[in-house]
Amino acid sequence: MEKVRPSPGLVDTALAFQNILTPPVLFFFLGVLAVLLGSDLEIPAPLPKLFSLYLLLAIGFTGGVQLQRSGLSLMVLMGVGASVLMASVIPLYSFLILRTRLDVYNSAAIAAAYGSTSAVTYITAESFLRVLQLPYDSFMVAALALMESPAIVVGLLLVRLLAHAPQKPGQQKVGVGAVLHEAFLNSSVFLLIGSLAIGFLVAQQGPTGVQKLELFTDKLFYGVLTFFLLDMGLVAARRLNELRRAGPFLIGFAVLMPLVNASLAIGLASLMGMQQGTALLFAVLCAGSSYIAVPAAMRMTVPEANPSLYISTGLGLTFPFNIIVGIPLYLQVIKAVIPAN
Amino acid sequence: MEKVRPSPGLVDTALAFQNILTPPVLFFFLGVLAVLLGSDLEIPAPLPKLFSLYLLLAIGFTGGVQLQRSGLSLMVLMGVGASVLMASVIPLYSFLILRTRLDVYNSAAIAAAYGSTSAVTYITAESFLRVLQLPYDSFMVAALALMESPAIVVGLLLVRLLAHAPQKPGQQKVGVGAVLHEAFLNSSVFLLIGSLAIGFLVAQQGPTGVQKLELFTDKLFYGVLTFFLLDMGLVAARRLNELRRAGPFLIGFAVLMPLVNASLAIGLASLMGMQQGTALLFAVLCAGSSYIAVPAAMRMTVPEANPSLYISTGLGLTFPFNIIVGIPLYLQVIKAVIPAN
Amino acid sequence: MEKVRPSPGLVDTALAFQNILTPPVLFFFLGVLAVLLGSDLEIPAPLPKLFSLYLLLAIGFTGGVQLQRSGLSLMVLMGVGASVLMASVIPLYSFLILRTRLDVYNSAAIAAAYGSTSAVTYITAESFLRVLQLPYDSFMVAALALMESPAIVVGLLLVRLLAHAPQKPGQQKVGVGAVLHEAFLNSSVFLLIGSLAIGFLVAQQGPTGVQKLELFTDKLFYGVLTFFLLDMGLVAARRLNELRRAGPFLIGFAVLMPLVNASLAIGLASLMGMQQGTALLFAVLCAGSSYIAVPAAMRMTVPEANPSLYISTGLGLTFPFNIIVGIPLYLQVIKAVIPAN
Amino acid sequence: MKRVDVILSERELERLIGVINSSGAPGYSVARHITGQGAHGVVTSESLEVTGLGANVHVIVFCEEPITKNLCRELKPLLNYYGGVAFVSNCEPV
Amino acid sequence: MKRVDVILSERELERLIGVINSSGAPGYSVARHITGQGAHGVVTSESLEVTGLGANVHVIVFCEEPITKNLCRELKPLLNYYGGVAFVSNCEPV
Amino acid sequence: MKRVDVILSERELERLIGVINSSGAPGYSVARHITGQGAHGVVTSESLEVTGLGANVHVIVFCEEPITKNLCRELKPLLNYYGGVAFVSNCEPV
């Protein structure tokens, strides 16, 4: 990292390129390109599942270890609390915006997805910080786990309170219990929280256990993320077609919403005195849209909503936007707003 | 490891916790918890297969390398011989006990399973020894491979000699050849023996080949074991229901049998002058119940036996018992009986 | 490596054994043995796909990094150019030989396969060079990617020009476009070229990105190759039966053709002044037969050809021949012909 | 004997198995990772694997005619609400 | 209603889906990784996975009688050229 | 033409293929990783993958009526001994 900065403008561009030209993001592009050119490249199931299980386990474990080391300070509680707050508030104003064009069902489902967050975006941001060697609090991974549930609950409430459609013949009432079950026990949230708790427990026993597993969670991390983003590129690009059908309103929503949410997050982070790295993670958490736990829960709660709408906007547009433009952009704003310590 | 032991009681508890609080065992619990709470966490096929192929290849190779280094001493031959002996004797007395309540078919199948051993239990014990930095002879991995076959053969003989049922219409005689083929050439036994031989051969060529593969067999080992035990937790917990149907007799058998077998093994180990670490591996080999090669062979030989009985007892009860209670318990007994050297 | 060579003959044998007794090749034998003995060992799909994706990504990335470091010199261009030339010429004389016994369709399909090359053979040769610590230019990986397409195009032309069969009823004309698409965008070629380009780009940014991914591409490489060759052993051995049906002509072709092609390659390499390691890679590229991209393209272009002929010869015979006999043999010849520098 | 083929999203599998069991059918078989196209658009396995929605399943039930009646009665509302298709045909035990 | 079962190499799947869509069928389902044996020999998944040829797919189409006619007309040349089998049977919607 | 559907444990697949080949059938197709429930209880893929027992397979054979007869005769004892089900239905080639 250079000490002498010739001009701020130059540095900013360099920063943007520094994220784009990392292997994970380049392989994301390669995946997109494969679909656009019609190559038959694919990462067959269940390999993407292997990668995502690994990534969740690794960031959960590492976060738990760091949490044990730093202790459950006020900062930790504030950071996690702010994330949960944002996960509850974002769906509310998103819903109001979406209702201007869409019905209650689709509005609620999309709003819930944007209230929650994207694990891969978070992980990419974290690995970007590591490359830049910018310190951050890895306990934010706890927020990653805790943001799914409130968003799902708010989405559910919106439908229950505002949808007055007569029950379709043969419609089956899905209990609140089933939805909460899905919200708190779906495999991603469960593995993340479980790994976090295990990381915490193991770190309390001393460094041996942590070191033995770190060979696995550290050394492979970057490579697995690279592979996973190659797959995400394939998946996102396949969604592009559907996006076109979604129309300009949703396309605009999918790009502007992360900007709005990230701005709010950066404001909050600055008020709370977060350090730069942590603020980036918080901004990315708020800017992301869930395509893992929330869609599954919404499919159960609101089968009336069209899955291709809430999955395509998040996966086909918001996700690549955050990865490519968002992460370096948010960091630039943060560097302007929050002093380095 | 502390030098000053305040009281034996305290140390023992610490030892027990030291195994329970390692990442692999904690992730085993997480898997059990996922099933109990109804989470949809799963490690989809064929990923568990990938992990088990890796683990077998890695322990086989490492064992072969160490065998080449230590040479085929009398100790090696005695250790392996004792294991084969136990694999032949355990089914005999197990059968007598089981016949008090069960028919010939189910008794023979369960007896054979307890005569053989559990690879994952062995691997967990080995990784526990590594964490404690207690020396052991890794050639015991040869015993792991060689215990499957005698147990299967004894199980087969028991059925052939003692089952006088009239042949069911349409019953097809399975040749002894087919069963022996299964006993010696099933994929786990074959891969283990093959990797052992390769480890031996490569080590003879000098250290280069060994070092190049050790990056793979060493560094990943603990992480893959962790993942595999997460899956085993899921699998074992799903068997708990069936266990309830098996009734108190089998439940008692599944817990007491490993204690009996391990006691016998520790006695033998002490007589033979094994060092502490090796004695633990030997005890664990005898205490474990096979749910890989033996069930497959029994399904072929004795389709009359109910697979859910012999798989559920071994996988749902004996396996978790050995992992959680057995390994630290056996080590405590060994430390009391066999002097450290 | 010993400095004093007692006699050339002895050293040569040692060299041959040095390749055979590496873990990857020994596990290849283990796979063959498993099939011959009737063991049920298998690496279930899609695990072999995972391994091959990993290997392609890793060699592509590494090659790209080295290309950036060495620059696009005349040597690079000549090496790649010579490979493309050989990929176009080999199918022509192979076709003439094959036509003495086979019809146009099968002759063209087999000729195209031998014009292109085998990625696994290349990778095994590269890892052999690393063990011997013999320097080589890893940009030859570019040739690996570029040899598929010309071979496919020449195969297509041969069929178009020389097959005069009346169109079968219902036959569907496959456009040249579709075949070229297959030739340049099939997943293996695409991933290889993409990873090469990414390696190049990342290396230009400085060493950080390269180092982070090298933990993944370097450390695991040998282990994954070992696993993959175990699978290839299983696959190749299953083809042996079909080979018997192919008859002595094709069996002879499958063994003599690599010798002819490698000899030509070594001659060219010597003329071009390649260093020993690079010459081995070039020889192996020419000696190999494609069983990835070319068969897929041929199945599309020439469904009249029998896939079991062109796959079995390449996979069941030429591949093992190159791995076991070819690589050390070619290196011996190269050491006699090209002076070490 | 009758054969009932049901194809729907993996997410609804547990619910479907509940319906089959309560219909009195003697058994069922499940094939996973089914992709396809229907009234609700295209289902590809890759994208759904990541989103956690899963692909489709194909469930086959061989049963006697009267049980088919029970099964179909309970199946219809499920298919109407969540999507999916089901068809009945004739068969004979070997 | 009719049920059409097609089994052919995965390589030809896209072409087959094109035929199904143009026949006017309301949907289809695809099971992958099918192995088997037919006029063109044995298909095992492992070896083909490596060669990039893929294994077979089993495609099911439920549709009305007239659409079956369209489908079969277009299907025949495909099967003749590339191999594979297809059969039609009767069924009833639930 | 007839269509025979057999579902049994993967362990018995080789034996089943032997029976199919000796019956004179012109081919068969195999789908693996089938789970399900029948007279012998529930079969889930995960637990059996680890135990080495494998899940179920679904084998389809399209063949002429007389061959079906051969096939069924040999199939019955296999199913009686090892478990599994098989059903025959009618179909037409395209």
Ligand SMILES: Nc1ncnc2c1ncn2[C@@H]1O[C@H](COP(=O)(O)O)[C@@H](O)[C@H]1O
């Ligand atoms: N006509 C059909 N033939 C075969 N499979 C169908 C048909 N219609 C729907 N499916 C399958 O059922 C799934 C759900 O159907 P749907 O809810 O109508 O989109 C589709 O993704 C297909 O796999």
Ligand SMILES: Nc1ncnc2c1ncn2[C@@H]1O[C@H](COP(=O)(O)O)[C@@H](O)[C@H]1O
């Ligand atoms: N009689 C049959 N019954 C069931 N499946 C068949 C039959 N014939 C062929 N197949 C399937 O169709 C694939 C291609 O058939 P073919 O082109 O005839 O080799 C085979 O690999 C089998 O999976």
Ligand SMILES: Nc1ncnc2c1ncn2[C@@H]1O[C@H](COP(=O)(O)O)[C@@H](O)[C@H]1O
């Ligand atoms: N009535 C049925 N309908 C569909 N599949 C069945 C039926 N009965 C059994 N099966 C399948 O056949 C397998 C073995 O059957 P069984 O030996 O009766 O337990 C089961 O695990 C199911 O996959």
Ligand code: NA
């Ligand atoms: Na968000």
Ligand code: NA
């Ligand atoms: Na035992």
Ligand code: NA
């Ligand atoms: Na070649």
